[in-house]
Amino acid sequence: DGGITQSPKYLFRKEGQNVTLSCEQNLNHDAMYWYRQDPGQGLRLIYYSQIVNDFQKGDIAEGYSVSREKKESFPLTVTSAQKNPTAFYLCASSIVAGAYNEQFFGPGTRLTVL
Amino acid sequence: KQEVTQIPAALSVPEGENLVLNCSFTDSAIYNLQWFRQDPGKGLTSLLLIQSSQREQTSGRLNASLDKSSGRSTLYIAASQPGDSATYLCAVLNTDKLIFGTGTRLQVFP
Numbered sequence: 001d002g003g004i005t006q007s008p009k010y011l012f013r014k015e016g017q018n019v020t021l022s023c024e025q026n027l028n029h030d031a032m033y034w035y036r037q038d039p040g041q042g043l044r045l046i047y048y049s050q051i052v053n054d055f056q057k058g059d060i061a062e063g064y065s066v067s068r069e070k071k072e073s074f075p076l077t078v079t080s081a082q083k084n085p086t087a088f089y090l091c092a093s094s095i096v097a098g099a100y101n102e103q104f105f106g107p108g109t110r111l112t113v114l
Numbered sequence: 115k116q117e118v119t120q121i122p123a124a125l126s127v128p129e130g131e132n133l134v135l136n137c138s139f140t141d142s143a144i145y146n147l148q149w150f151r152q153d154p155g156k157g158l159t160s161l162l163l164i165q166s167s168q169r170e171q172t173s174g175r176l177n178a179s180l181d182k183s184s185g186r187s188t189l190y191i192a193a194s195q196p197g198d199s200a201t202y203l204c205a206v207l208n209t210d211k212l213i214f215g216t217g218t219r220l221q222v223f224p
Contacts, residue, residue, distance in 0.1 A: 006157075033212075042118065042203070042214035043158075050210070058211065090157055102148065103212060105158040 003027065004106035006091050011111045013078070013085065021076045021109045023091035032074035033092040033103065036060060043090060049074055050096070078111065086113045116141045116208050120215035127222055133191040135218045137204035142182045145207040149178050149189050152201045152217070161202075162189070194222045 035043040045058030049068040063082025094101040150158040162178040177190040205212040
């Protein structure tokens, strides 16, 4: 089955801890994205990567970090510097970044700070 | 700065009705527009993608139209069913980024 997987489905973090959210795709897509969704708000872009070993900040990158060492994987680390990390996190991918390309989404990870 | 607005925010209708969901955007310089469906606690499912050069796309009971010059898109759902109950999101692609609206929460009751 081709698709995007995210793990874990639920994640609990104590204040001051860093946590890493996993995103893997087997669609052979070059571009991958991380979004954050809060109740009553649209999705907001955190980071995106157009190709391996390259990534760019989105609109709300502060307190987050990413890596893109493999084409299939784009993990997101939520650091202790992120003041309000409780949210639903969604990973997406597209064949290439930019025009004309449809984005496909994973099932999401819900992060809660205790 | 691109802003995307969806009206109405919520909609509750009886089964069988034909529905229109609205999406408006402030900057007409878009590459494409996507409509997504999101079930509670789940990821997004892509429904339709309209390229900037297209006027509409159809998939089954769904039809999406795009009027770039006026900054509007509509999603038409024919003969609604309880299984259509979900939140519907539209998003426009500016350069490398998708900009999302806040969604329309649809409930179709039997």
